[in-house]
Amino acid sequence: MPPIILSSCQLVILSSYKRRSIVHLYLIRHGQSFVNLADWDWNGGATLDQPLTELGERQAEALSAWLPQHVPGVAGLYASTMRRARQTAEPLAKVYGRMIQFDDRVREIGNNRIDHTAWPEGEAPSRYNAIWATARPFSPTMHDAETSETYMHTRVRVGLFIEELAERHRGENVLVVCHGGVIDCAFDHVFNVGPWRRCEMWTNNTGVTHFEYVEHPGREVWRLHYYNRIEHLAGAGLVTG
Secondary structure, three states: OOOOOOOHHHHHHHHHOOOEEEEEEEEEEOOOEHHHOOOOOOOOOOOOOOOEOHHHHHHHHHHHHHHHHHOOOOOEEEEOOOHHHHHHHHHHHHHHOOOEEEOHHHOOOOOEEOOOOEOOOOOOOOOEOOOOHHHOOOOEOEOOOOOEOEHHHHHHHHHHHHHHHHHHOOOEEEEEEEOHHHHHHHHHHHOOOOOOOOOOOOOOOOOEEEEEEEEOOOOOOEEEEEEEEOHHHHOOOOOOO
């Protein structure tokens, strides 16, 4: 097969093409919740939709004081409908002057049904299966729940959400307050990881991750600028996993 030779005109066109930023996506894990505490009883039957701890509230306030210095304006503020994400997003809504747009698709792994909708109040299962979701990505995540989503269901809903934002917020900055498992799924989606992931993203409470979606023919469409920034916590001794 003969080599492909580009004309000087074609080379000029390729070299002069500049990438175009489509959306800057900032994924934020919620502040510390009671389910994050070492003594949380995962088999106790309590709801998994727990609020922030007092420390988690301080983390959320520290985030809202720090983030506008690095992301000065946002066109959209989205959050999971779970209590810990709602509470983390509220201080951000105040400083940015934005209404929070809640979306079930960025709820934590296992907290939706197989059709991507949230469990009705009082019907959500309270126990995860003994095997980690990513170890059996096609098996139900929750114990004794026939309509429980699998890890792959979670990846689908998170991927749909991300692609929808990229179309809706062209040329804009968007914040999404969500969960560690959702950020795992976002990495799997963006990096096109297969079902059996081999590396867990260990995101701290209120850690900030920045992706950019770009139009750049012949190159990757996603760029990772940084993962899990927590400067707002480190100086105040507020870091928790």
